[in-house]
């Protein structure tokens with residue numbers, strides 16, 4: 137049983153309103169970090185003027201975006217709007233990436249509806265100046281559709297480039313030891329086996345990632361109240377492969393601040409945006425928690441636990457609606 141539970145905040149507007157007074161963000165706020173130079177901006181990623189304010193004269197070398205796509209009812213008009221909307225933030229991203237840069241996008245594919253929005257999104261990307269580079273699949277542990285279909289356990293991650301970006305293949309080894317032998321080759325007259333020839337004892341990540349644990353409530357990095365957290369390990373892998381120390385990594389959909397924390401851990405600067413002040417606040421609190429306690433999340437608690445404990449109205453609301461005890 138969780139000590140300080142918090143429900144999915146995106147589904148409870150009333151609860152979010154009760155938390156707003158505890159947020160340091162409102163529409164237009166740009167928080168600038170004095171320690172590592174990160175920036176957290178509360179606003180719309182498709183608003184060019186706002187994104188211009190966030191970047192000022194800077195540019196990033198890596199973008200990692202995880203837009204919301206669950207809201208689409210998958211009617212044709214909704215899909216068209218989603219793609220139009222996506223094109224806007226993709227074009228803004230292009231503007232704020234340096235000449236040789238990388239772009240990664242997480243996106244879902246509805247198998248009951250022609251793999252939308254992924255299929256239309258990929259089509260839309262072909263009309264931009266980005267070049268496609270890889271299509272990565274991350275394997276989830278939990279899935280759905282076990283009886284009547286292949287269990288759906290994949291998360292799709294698209295990799296695009298602008299120019300000829302840095303790519304560090306060495307950073308990309310997994311923790312999985314090489315177990316399969318074979319593939320003999322003669323080198324300078326000596327027959328060697330592939331494990332002898334290889335640079336690492338472990339296998340390379342490749343474009344199918346099977347070694348990353350999906351975030352769930354027992355993990356330290358879990359942020360209660362967030363519903364769409366990506367695993368830190370996945371974001372760290374992207375950052376290590378596609379950026380160097382001190383470079384700027386941007387993320388237009390911060391939510392729980394995963395990219396921010398990964399950037400902090402790996403000595404990169406993160407410029408991130410969320411339209412929702414509550415998620416901007418959560419991102420900032422997660423950074424503060426990491427700096428103060430070395431913890432990457434709130435396993436067994438939540439970002440607003442102290443306020444909920446003090447604020448009777450909040451406490452009663454959680455008790456009445458969810459039967460949560462504080």
Ligand SMILES: C[S@@+](CC[C@H](N)C(=O)[O-])C[C@H]1O[C@@H](n2cnc3c(N)ncnc32)[C@H](O)[C@@H]1O
Pocket residue numbers: 179180181182202203204205362364365366367388389390391392393394395409410411412415
């Ligand atoms: C799928 S979540 C991102 C999850 C994130 N990768 C993580 O690990 O926590 C999408 C986020 O985008 C935010 N969002 C939605 N529309 C936006 C917009 N137009 N501009 C900026 N943020 C937006 C939502 O508030 C939500 O927090």
